[in-house]
Amino acid sequence: MWQCQEVIPTAAPAGAVRQGSLRELNLALVLGRIAAAPRPPSRAALAAETGLTRATVSAVVEDLVAGRLVTEAEPQPRAGAGRPARGLVLAGDGPAGLGLEVNVDYLAACVVDLAGEVRHHSVHRADLRPVTPADALGRLVRLAADARAAADAQGLILAGAALGVPGLVDDAGQVRLAPNLGWRDVPVPELLAEHPPLTEVVDGVPALVVDNEANLAALSELHAGAGPGSFLHISGEVGIGAGIVLDGALYRGARGWSGEIGHIPVRPDGPPCRCGGRGCLERYAGQESILAAAGLAGADLPADTAPDRLAELAEAGDETVLHALHEAGVALGVTVSSVVNLLDLDTVVLGGGYAPLAPWLRPPMLAEIDRRVLTAAWSPVTVRPAALGATAAAVGAAGSVVRRIIARPVGWLARL
Amino acid sequence: MWQCQEVIPTAAPAGAVRQGSLRELNLALVLGRIAAAPRPPSRAALAAETGLTRATVSAVVEDLVAGRLVTEAEPQPRAGAGRPARGLVLAGDGPAGLGLEVNVDYLAACVVDLAGEVRHHSVHRADLRPVTPADALGRLVRLAADARAAADAQGLILAGAALGVPGLVDDAGQVRLAPNLGWRDVPVPELLAEHPPLTEVVDGVPALVVDNEANLAALSELHAGAGPGSFLHISGEVGIGAGIVLDGALYRGARGWSGEIGHIPVRPDGPPCRCGGRGCLERYAGQESILAAAGLAGADLPADTAPDRLAELAEAGDETVLHALHEAGVALGVTVSSVVNLLDLDTVVLGGGYAPLAPWLRPPMLAEIDRRVLTAAWSPVTVRPAALGATAAAVGAAGSVVRRIIARPVGWLARL
DNA sequence: CGCTATTTGTTCAGTGGTTGAATTAAATGG
DNA sequence: CCATTTAATTCAACCACTGAACAAATAGCG
Numbered sequence: 001m002w003q004c005q006e007v008i009p010t011a012a013p014a015g016a017v018r019q020g021s022l023r024e025l026n027l028a029l030v031l032g033r034i035a036a037a038p039r040p041p042s043r044a045a046l047a048a049e050t051g052l053t054r055a056t057v058s059a060v061v062e063d064l065v066a067g068r069l070v071t072e073a074e075p076q077p078r079a080g081a082g083r084p085a086r087g088l089v090l091a092g093d094g095p096a097g098l099g100l101e102v103n104v105d106y107l108a109a110c111v112v113d114l115a116g117e118v119r120h121h122s123v124h125r126a127d128l129r130p131v132t133p134a135d136a137l138g139r140l141v142r143l144a145a146d147a148r149a150a151a152d153a154q155g156l157i158l159a160g161a162a163l164g165v166p167g168l169v170d171d172a173g174q175v176r177l178a179p180n181l182g183w184r185d186v187p188v189p190e191l192l193a194e195h196p197p198l199t200e201v202v203d204g205v206p207a208l209v210v211d212n213e214a215n216l217a218a219l220s221e222l223h224a225g226a227g228p229g230s231f232l233h234i235s236g237e238v239g240i241g242a243g244i245v246l247d248g249a250l251y252r253g254a255r256g257w258s259g260e261i262g263h264i265p266v267r268p269d270g271p272p273c274r275c276g277g278r279g280c281l282e283r284y285a286g287q288e289s290i291l292a293a294a295g296l297a298g299a300d301l302p303a304d305t306a307p308d309r310l311a312e313l314a315e316a317g318d319e320t321v322l323h324a325l326h327e328a329g330v331a332l333g334v335t336v337s338s339v340v341n342l343l344d345l346d347t348v349v350l351g352g353g354y355a356p357l358a359p360w361l362r363p364p365m366l367a368e369i370d371r372r373v374l375t376a377a378w379s380p381v382t383v384r385p386a387a388l389g390a391t392a393a394a395v396g397a398a399g400s401v402v403r404r405i406i407a408r409p410v411g412w413l414a415r416l
Numbered sequence: 417m418w419q420c421q422e423v424i425p426t427a428a429p430a431g432a433v434r435q436g437s438l439r440e441l442n443l444a445l446v447l448g449r450i451a452a453a454p455r456p457p458s459r460a461a462l463a464a465e466t467g468l469t470r471a472t473v474s475a476v477v478e479d480l481v482a483g484r485l486v487t488e489a490e491p492q493p494r495a496g497a498g499r500p501a502r503g504l505v506l507a508g509d510g511p512a513g514l515g516l517e518v519n520v521d522y523l524a525a526c527v528v529d530l531a532g533e534v535r536h537h538s539v540h541r542a543d544l545r546p547v548t549p550a551d552a553l554g555r556l557v558r559l560a561a562d563a564r565a566a567a568d569a570q571g572l573i574l575a576g577a578a579l580g581v582p583g584l585v586d587d588a589g590q591v592r593l594a595p596n597l598g599w600r601d602v603p604v605p606e607l608l609a610e611h612p613p614l615t616e617v618v619d620g621v622p623a624l625v626v627d628n629e630a631n632l633a634a635l636s637e638l639h640a641g642a643g644p645g646s647f648l649h650i651s652g653e654v655g656i657g658a659g660i661v662l663d664g665a666l667y668r669g670a671r672g673w674s675g676e677i678g679h680i681p682v683r684p685d686g687p688p689c690r691c692g693g694r695g696c697l698e699r700y701a702g703q704e705s706i707l708a709a710a711g712l713a714g715a716d717l718p719a720d721t722a723p724d725r726l727a728e729l730a731e732a733g734d735e736t737v738l739h740a741l742h743e744a745g746v747a748l749g750v751t752v753s754s755v756v757n758l759l760d761l762d763t764v765v766l767g768g769g770y771a772p773l774a775p776w777l778r779p780p781m782l783a784e785i786d787r788r789v790l791t792a793a794w795s796p797v798t799v800r801p802a803a804l805g806a807t808a809a810a811v812g813a814a815g816s817v818v819r820r821i822i823a824r825p826v827g828w829l830a831r832l
Numbered sequence: 833c834g835c836t837a838t839t840t841g842t843t844c845a846g847t848g849g850t851t852g853a854a855t856t857a858a859a860t861g862g
Numbered sequence: 863c864c865a866t867t868t869a870a871t872t873c874a875a876c877c878a879c880t881g882a883a884c885a886a887a888t889a890g891c892g
Contacts, residue, residue, distance in 0.1 A: 017441040018467070019848055019879050025433040026850090044869055051434070056850055058870060081860035082868025168791065176794065230670045244758070246667065253760025254646045257791045264754040265788055267684065268746075277753075277788040330684075337693075338680040338754050342660070344669025372681055372693035375584065375673045378592065435850050435877055442879090460840055472879055474841065498839025499887040 024410045030060045031409050040073040040087025067413040068094035090114040095159035097401025101394040102165050104180050104238055105303050108391045109143040111151045112398035116223045120150040133186040141195045162397035164213040168257050173210040180238040213393040214259050217351050218243020220396030224387035231347035236354035238303050240282050266331045284331030293324035307353035314360050325360040333368025340373050351386035358385035440826045446476045447825050456489040456503025483829040484510035506530040511575035513817025517810040518581050520596050520654050521719050524807045525559040527567045528814035532639050536566040549602040557611045578813035580629040584673050589626040596654040629809040630675050633767050634659020636812030640803035647763035648755055652770035654719050656698050682747045700747030709740035723769035730776050741776040749784025756789050767802035774801035
């Protein structure tokens with residue numbers, strides 16, 4: 001069984017609530033609070049916070065500690081009198097997530113522990129357009145093996161993996177279309193079938209989940225950035241993708257194909273787009289379009305260095321580049337206005353290649369939003385660059401694995 | 417405490433899971449299955465379906481019957497051998513919801529029982545633009561009193577009320593802006609404070625919830641139409657609003673202001689809109705714009721009869737009207753394409769004034785969607801007229817009350 | 833007509849997990 | 863050094879679900 005669904009059920013039992021579900025839910029509740037707390041909470045604090053009894057919290061914590069999900073921190077210096085509290089933190093030597101990414105000009109792998117720390121990270125730079133999918137995935141497996149070794153060396157146990165791809169992924173984990181990579185109907189699970197560690201199925205969840213890169217990048221922001229909430233994360237790579245986070249959960253759409261913001265029409269009668277439509281956002285704010293408008297079409301810059309080069313030139317005051325960025329910002333602003341009018345989001349994150357360009361994209365975006373968003377007067381919309389850099393998708397992928405464990409620790413505890 | 421949040425928690429405990437939560441969740445689970453079942457299920461069938469024991473289901477059902485939420489139906493004729501099953505149905509004489517609506521040219525009230533049947537419905541036609549908010553709400557209270565009397569007469573107990581308003585509503589139930597009604601910062605709860613039955617707070621939920629009309633109309637579709645799923649419900653009234661239903665739950669946005677589709681830019685350099693932007697959808701597909709394009713600007717038709725008049729003329733082959741509808745359909749198609757690209761929805765419902773115009777709006781919409789939605793090739797998008805007519809919002813409002821009871825029956829059971 | 837097979841619904845002892853109060857543990861402060 | 867305070871554990875009680883046995887109600891068959 002392969003799937004690309006990013007479940008994160010927030011401990012909501014869809015089916016029957018049996019006897020044991022009670023403990024299952026409270027394990028998730030307590031572990032979630034420990035993960036979200038700004039400083040290591042005590043059992044007593046958790047009891048007060050959750051409404052459970054101290055007795056129950058103790059029992060639940062005992063299970064979590066036995067399952068290597070939580071460890072006790074050094075007693076914190078306390079203010080007043082009383083027995084000192086023993087702080088609880090997410091274990092740094094328990095389960096970890098393996099994050100993988102295939103992109104147009106690099107492969108990436110990383111390991112993230114329960115606490116969200118990146119414990120290993122490696123990138124393999126190469127133009128993957130001329131390479132066959134099987135070959136590209138073969139190289140990725142080698143990168144994954146290195147990451148696995150690094151995890152072992154640090155006492156971490158890989159609990160699962162997620163792979164980000166710049167394209168549409170179906171429920172079976174197949175890449176239906178990745179235009180910038182030149183992939184179409186690539187059966188990723190099959191191609192990886194020869195590599196056992198990545199293809200096991202544990203506890204109903206496949207060891208490897210394949211997902212859209214923009215979705216995973218948005219997830220990375222969820223950890224790194226300010227806590228849960230609702231935001232739109234725009235990834236400006238060769239294409240333009242977006243991840244939508246609603247109330248702290250990634251929204252994936254009916255078929256997992258949400259966030260295809262690159263082909264939202266900006267000017268319905270504008271220049272034709274290769275998608276078949278006209279005047280799509282990608283024609284105004286896609287990397288190639290910006291480069292063309294900036295007079296750098298022939299420069300043949302690698303995709304991953306182009307944004308920095310543009311930023312340099314803009315910094316230096318290059319009029320053509322400044323104008324190109326302004327136009328891109330306007331187009332992004334028009335599109336984002338649509339999204340905010342529709343979904344009432346309060347934050348927009350500029351990720352991927354847009355992050356370094358944020359200083360120049362932001363002002364025209366905000367101007368458009370201010371003009372076009374009906375509720376802008378009461379609730380200002382924040383536009384900010386992403387907290388993580390280029391390989392956010394890999395980190396988000398690894399993070400999605402550990403987040404699933406935090407959301408449903410029983411799955412992990414049952415394994416031991 | 418007033419609030420406009422449409423909670424519908426789908427039995428997901430956010431906080432602590434106490435001892436009694438178990439029963440709470442299973443009450444919701446069983447009641448939900450009874451509500452969703454196509455024919456009255458037996459206890460045994462519910463046990464098989466939910467995974468609970470027959471003993472547990474019996475105990476749960478006993479509670480539900482004692483609370484007047486469920487009654488036993490006549491034993492169904494069975495096929496094979498065995499003791500005949502006693503079917504369980506939602507009680508027709510238990511709690512019911514009161515739905516209210518204030519619109520530009522009418523007030524409406526209705527009563528919906530647990531099973532979703534409309535048990536009372538009344539409309540008061542009047543142009544409410546020249547009337548003060550306090551006066552309008554006063555008339556509404558009289559309508560509500562009639563509805564309450566009708567409910568009593570039928571043995572129904574009103575368990576709460578919801579009010580739909582064509583504008584932006586904040587968390588306090590205040591109408592921040594209802595442009596077509598001419599309301600701004602109207603403190604609806606305060607104005608209704610003199611009418612006790614509508615202003616009680618029971619079990620943490622206010623007796624009256626104020627919400628956007630488009631959101632409630634979308635909810636009505638959720639009951640009447642094909643079961644839960646994800647869709648966009650577009651209400652074409654004087655303004656254009658939309659309700660977004662994701663996975664069977666209304667999505668309300670960070671502040672409850674989602675669905676402001678009327679001011680999504682179609683042509684960013686198009687004619688200025690009163691919202692301050694340019695080329696908004698409302699300028700192309702709003703009722704006034706369609707009438708103007710159809711050459712009926714001076715006809716001064718009441719807003720509620722205009723769509724039918726347009727449909728008549730279109731039926732008769734009036735070229736100007738057909739052209740106007742085509743243009744509106746194109747604009748709607750462009751906008752819907754944006755929404756579908758963003759959210760990956762598979763269904764769009766044309767509600768309110770658009771419902772009778774669906775035969776003419778659909779074809780250009782589908783053409784635009786086909787051209788502009790990246791995933792249209794794999795997953796066709798359905799565009800269909802709404803199941804309910806003009807006063808869908810009132811029915812949806814009443815339905816939201818009973819749906820909340822079905823989603824969390826403990827709230828109701830605790831009252832008795 | 834009576835017996836058996838079959839399915840529904842209830843009863844009841846058993847169990848898992850939470851509760852609440854009492855108890856122990858470990859610190860501060862006078 | 864002892865009273866005070868807060869943290870964590872222990873334990874009997876209790877609530878709700880489980881599983882199996884049992885009672886109820888029907889169809890089919892000889």
